[in-house]
Amino acid sequence: MTKNLILKNVAKHISLDENETSYFLSILKEKKYPKKSIILKEGETCSAINFVQSGTLRAFYRSAEGKESTIMFAIADWWITDIACFINQQPAILNIETIEESVIFHLRKEDLDDLYLKIPKFERFFRIIMQNAYIREQLRVIQNLSLSAEHRYYIFLEKYPQVAKQVTQKQIASYLGITPEFLSMIRAIKK
Known part of the structure; x- marks a missing residue:
């Protein structure tokens, strides 16, 4: 390698x-x-x-x-x-x-x-x-304290588009501190 x-x-x-x-x-x-x-x-x-x-x-x-x-x-x-x-x-x-x-x-x-x-x-x-x-990590903590889950999800997609393509929605939800079901609702709104 x-x-x-x-x-x-x-x-x-x-x-x-x-x-x-x-x-x-x-x-x-x-x-x-x-x-x-x-x-x-x-x-x-x-x-x-x-x-x-x-x-x-x-x-x-x-x-x-x-x-x-x-x-x-x-x-x-x-x-x-x-x-x-x-x-x-x-x-x-x-x-x-x-x-x-x-x-x-x-x-x-x-x-x-x-x-x-x-x-x-x-x-x-x-x-x-x-x-x-x-x-x-400091910025992530501030975002978790001050932004909605929806806004945090869009920031995640913008900042880490390659990661978003390679991990599951359940793992993204876990990273954002929300349930997979709530993330599904956010994604449905975006469409």
Whole structure:
């Protein structure tokens, strides 16, 4: 499998020379997963941050009653993990599953820490990734507090058209914090 996509992703924020590129690629662990594979299960130690080479994933929280709430999606060229548990090396509170067959590059926590020491510019790269994620999630919380479900759905479609094509309506409803039935009503109005 080619690693050009992850190198393009890194190149958005930092430049690597040949040795740095070689080292970075050497610490990635590539794995192909079938559809509906759990790559992180709540309670397990979250030991990797994951780059989606191909496919679609979702991170979700399962309540004590068994209700699933989708926290985030990830498509090709995106990173995904249970960040709080990854950084603190604690048991995961999220589950991450593949929505379709996917190829993932895993970067283990200890390898990331070594990467920061050997190639310090990766601290800049991941700082930018984390800042962007924090901004995205802060805006999402504000939208959830201030906008109607209908408005949030239209923003989702506008902001993430590729994701909307690859996930189910039930998963979108879970992400928006509404029932699938209510989402069906919103979609019927739009038509």
